[in-house]
Amino acid sequence: MKKLQEWIMAIYHQTILLEDQRHQLELVHEAxxxxxxxxxxxxxxxxxxxxxxxxxxxxxxxxxxxxxEKT
Structure with missing residues (x-):
């Protein structure tokens, strides 16, 4: 059970990091x-x-x- 909780927390942290990267990419795209x-x-x-x-x-x-002037 502890291993499952560790995996869930690791996935959660990766999701947060990916969301931050996505936001940064949107800012770069706008720039x-x-x-x-x-x-x-x-x-x-x-x-x-x-x-x-x-x-x-x-x-x-x-x-x-x-x-x-005359032409």
Whole structure:
């Protein structure tokens, strides 16, 4: 009977440890999702800035005439 109680307690402790690990994995998963969203946002910002730079370069190479200039 004592051996059975030891096994039950060992299983109980393992269950508690596994539950704690599961909770920690959920937290890691949430952190990874948050990082994924942040990376998506930063990628959008970089793409937008690159587009702005390209537009600026094209404008510098081929400036539009001022209102007072003849074309």
């Amino acid at each position: 990874i999702e948050a990082l994924h969203h942040k990376i998506d946002y930063l990628t959008d910002v970089v793409d937008y800035e690159a587009l702005q730079i390209e537009t600026f370069k094209r404008t510098c190479r081929h400036p539009s005439p001022s209102l007072g």
